[in-house]
Amino acid sequence: MTVIQDMKPADACGAGINCCSSVASSETSIDESFACAKPSCTGDVVCKPNYCENWEVNFDHCKQVNIEFENVKYTVRKFNFQERKFVTKEILHGINGAFRAGELTAIMGPSGSGKSTLLNVMTGFRATGVTGTIRVNGEPISTNSPSFRELSCYIHQDDLLRPLMSVGETMMLAAHLKLGFNTSKEYKQNLIKHILTLLGLEHRYNVFAAKLSGGQKKRLAIALELISNPPVLFLDEPTTGLDSSSCSQCVSLLKKLASLGHTIVCTIHQPSALIFEMFDKLYTVVDGNCIYQGPVRELIPFLEGQDLVCPSYHNPADFLLEIAVGEHDRDLVKLVNAANKKYHEDTDNQQINVQCLLSKIKDNEACSKIASNLKRFPAAISKLTAFDYVKPAADDVSLEEMKTLNARAATNAMMDDSDNEVGSAARTKSNDRYTAYKAVRTEQASFIMQYFLLLNRIFICARRNYFLLLARLMSHIVIGLIFGYLYMNVGDKATTVLGNYVYLYGSILLLVYTGKMAVVLTFPLEIGMLTREHFNRWYGLTPYFLSLLSFEIPFQSICTVLYTVISVYLTGNNADESFRIYYFIILAVLASLSAQAWGFFVGATLPTKLAVFVGPILAVLFSIFGFCTRYIDITPIFRWMWHISYFRAGFHGALNAIYGLERPFLSCPNDTMYCHFRSPKVFLNYMMISDVNMADCVTLMVVVMAVMHTLTLITLWHKLNKR
Numbered sequence: 001m002t003v004i005q006d007m008k009p010a011d012a013c014g015a016g017i018n019c020c021s022s023v024a025s026s027e028t029s030i031d032e033s034f035a036c037a038k039p040s041c042t043g044d045v046v047c048k049p050n051y052c053e054n055w056e057v058n059f060d061h062c063k064q065v066n067i068e069f070e071n072v073k074y075t076v077r078k079f080n081f082q083e084r085k086f087v088t089k090e091i092l093h094g095i096n097g098a099f100r101a102g103e104l105t106a107i108m109g110p111s112g113s114g115k116s117t118l119l120n121v122m123t124g125f126r127a128t129g130v131t132g133t134i135r136v137n138g139e140p141i142s143t144n145s146p147s148f149r150e151l152s153c154y155i156h157q158d159d160l161l162r163p164l165m166s167v168g169e170t171m172m173l174a175a176h177l178k179l180g181f182n183t184s185k186e187y188k189q190n191l192i193k194h195i196l197t198l199l200g201l202e203h204r205y206n207v208f209a210a211k212l213s214g215g216q217k218k219r220l221a222i223a224l225e226l227i228s229n230p231p232v233l234f235l236d237e238p239t240t241g242l243d244s245s246s247c248s249q250c251v252s253l254l255k256k257l258a259s260l261g262h263t264i265v266c267t268i269h270q271p272s273a274l275i276f277e278m279f280d281k282l283y284t285v286v287d288g289n290c291i292y293q294g295p296v297r298e299l300i301p302f303l304e305g306q307d308l309v310c311p312s313y314h315n316p317a318d319f320l321l322e323i324a325v326g327e328h329d330r331d332l333v334k335l336v337n338a339a340n341k342k343y344h345e346d347t348d349n350q351q352i353n354v355q356c357l358l359s360k361i362k363d364n365e366a367c368s369k370i371a372s373n374l375k376r377f378p379a380a381i382s383k384l385t386a387f388d389y390v391k392p393a394a395d396d397v398s399l400e401e402m403k404t405l406n407a408r409a410a411t412n413a414m415m416d417d418s419d420n421e422v423g424s425a426a427r428t429k430s431n432d433r434y435t436a437y438k439a440v441r442t443e444q445a446s447f448i449m450q451y452f453l454l455l456n457r458i459f460i461c462a463r464r465n466y467f468l469l470l471a472r473l474m475s476h477i478v479i480g481l482i483f484g485y486l487y488m489n490v491g492d493k494a495t496t497v498l499g500n501y502v503y504l505y506g507s508i509l510l511l512v513y514t515g516k517m518a519v520v521l522t523f524p525l526e527i528g529m530l531t532r533e534h535f536n537r538w539y540g541l542t543p544y545f546l547s548l549l550s551f552e553i554p555f556q557s558i559c560t561v562l563y564t565v566i567s568v569y570l571t572g573n574n575a576d577e578s579f580r581i582y583y584f585i586i587l588a589v590l591a592s593l594s595a596q597a598w599g600f601f602v603g604a605t606l607p608t609k610l611a612v613f614v615g616p617i618l619a620v621l622f623s624i625f626g627f628c629t630r631y632i633d634i635t636p637i638f639r640w641m642w643h644i645s646y647f648r649a650g651f652h653g654a655l656n657a658i659y660g661l662e663r664p665f666l667s668c669p670n671d672t673m674y675c676h677f678r679s680p681k682v683f684l685n686y687m688m689i690s691d692v693n694m695a696d697c698v699t700l701m702v703v704v705m706a707v708m709h710t711l712t713l714i715t716l717w718h719k720l721n722k723r
């Protein structure tokens with residue numbers, strides 16, 4: 001018999017003698033389990049990569065996490081424009097409850113009752129305005145804390161996936177990010193295969209996410225999070241938008257995961273009777289209060305106890321929702337009180353159980369007597385029956401560990417059959433194995449690897465969605481040709497200086513627009529995905545942002561260079577000294593990149609609808625400084641804008657590059673008596689820009705870029721961490 005020692009590796013699982021189906025998994029014999037604890041493997045980093053061929057067993061290890069919450073309230077504070085003051089609104093009104101390991105819990109309730117809010121609060125997605133106590137395995141914890149974030153993941157309703165990445169690629173990227181590079185690729189491939197098989201997605205390995213069905217997308221979203229094997233999974237409406245067969249597939253998958261020991265909590269809308277019965281527990285929210293929590297099978301007796309009799313052949317879920325919306329003349333306060341009473345009774349019962357275990361009573365009959373009084377709680381009785389098997393290791397078991405003992409783990413202990421010696425050896429080996437596994441799965445990719453992985457993802461997506469990039473490139477080429485032909489050969493003549501002036505202004509304006517608008521529009525779309533992935537600890541914000549810049553900056557620079565080279569050649573600005581062209585290109589690139597930095601900031605700060613017109617307005621605003629506007633003509637209160645205008649710096653720098661820097665006389669037609677701008681200096685004096693300092697222009701644009709990118713990073717950080 002495998003005694004408690006065999007369960008002990010579960011304290012490697014983190015919650016004392018509780019363990020998932022790990023060692024004593026019903027799918028794997030104990031011998032098979034130990035077969036992967038190779039003698040050479042001591043759990044150190046070196047042995048991790050090829051650590052275990054029988055790695056599925058490792059995957060099935062998970063920390064057993066029971067979450068309890070008490071008197072949880074959530075209040076939002078909003079400015080009311082009608083009342084012209086801040087008003088507070090309490091959405092959750094001091095609810096209690098528990099989500100347990102190995103159980104699939106559904107949060108149900110009518111629309112607007114507070115289901116998503118409860119999920120947001122429990123995941124830590126909302127933390128401001130939350131009061132009450134949340135305990136994990138008996139320990140009070142802040143859901144916002146890194147230790148809680150490590151334990152759980154939150155799968156949102158809208159599965160945001162990269163449409164042009166295949167299932168396999170998406171999974172491998174997540175595996176690289178979450179498991180780091182100390183884990184071998186082979187290990188990751190096996191793990192991915194295992195998870196995809198578990199989720200019924202193995203046959204979609206090479207299919208792009210865009211081509212998956214709604215149900216498959218949801219399953220992929222779950223699969224991605226399973227790579228780090230989080231003990232707790234929160235899912236917001238995983239069945240919404242699915243047909244009945246996909247819906248049932250999705251819930252049975254969640255049930256399967258729960259059976260592996262995960263704590264699974266999801267919100268759900270009006271499930272069919274069949275799906276409703278698949279859940280272990282139910283948590284019903286109405287107007288921010290709980291009107292029922294407990295096993296699904298106890299719902300009908302509970303309601304009957306409240307004089308609410310479910311008609312025969314009626315779906316209990318529908319009946320419950322009818323009660324919730326007030327169709328059955330229910331007394332909400334009475335229901336809330338009854339639900340609270342039931343919750344406390346259940347909790348008291350569990351405490352009696354734990355007390356019984358803690359007392360380490362030699363005489364098992366004493367416990368059995370208590371158990372016999374707890375007829376309503378068969379799970380509790382099974383714990384007590386397992387007492388014998390717990391006893392041998394009781395000295396090693398801490399109070400907290402004992403508290404988290406649950407029926408499932410105890411039953412597992414009973415199922416094993418080995419004597420203490422074998423159990424002890426098993427424990428040692430399994431501990432090694434779990435330690436190694438834990439080390440593998442908790443080690444994330446380093447900062448630099450996160451950066452390269454994310455950059456690679458951008459390249460893959462860009463390559464497959466080349467049309468957008470091609471359009472950006474082509475538009476620069478085509479407009480370069482159009483501008484070039486419009487202002488053909490204006491660059492080297494004194495009589496066409498004003499034409500060239502307009503060409504230079506138009507060029508900077510174009511490059512500022514293209515630089516800014518390309519990111520103003522696309523960046524807000526990225527933020528949703530960034531929020532999800534960052535919240536689930538895939539990567540840090542800085543490597544993400546750097547990878548984005550590493551793609552966007554060179555690409556925009558290439559576009560700018562293409563435009564300038566074509567148009568400069570056609571306008572004849574390349575006639576004399578070539579160094580002027582290089583200066584012009586550098587200034588044009590910097591102006592475009594400064595605008596791009598502004599675009600990132602506007603896109604990160606404002607919602608898309610607002611960003612699309614604020615972006616151009618800002619571009620126009622800054623573009624007028626320096627164009628036919630002399631510094632002395634600017635109203636003093638706006639002069640600061642002249643100083644900070646990157647557009648002005650780019651434009652003046654470009655003019656200076658073309659007409660300044662001691663440019664020789666321009667050519668004049670022979671028959672012209674008077675040639676006003678023969679000397680380029682005359683023109684620069686006329687425009688009052690003869691004192692332009694190239695270094696100042698370059699510095700201003702570089703500073704604008706640095707400041708705006710820093711502000712974007714701060715804004716994003718604030719958005720990601722404002723909860």
Ligand SMILES: Nc1ncnc2c1ncn2[C@@H]1O[C@H](COP(=O)(O)OP(=O)(O)OP(=O)(O)O)[C@@H](O)[C@H]1O
Nearest residue numbers: 076078089091109110111112113114115116117118
């Ligand atoms: N940030 C907020 N500010 C103001 N009210 C809010 C906020 N968040 C939620 N609410 C309100 O709280 C109530 C509960 O919202 P919640 O989204 O949790 O409901 P739900 O049960 O998930 O609804 P549904 O099933 O329709 O998604 C709603 O009345 C909603 O308007």
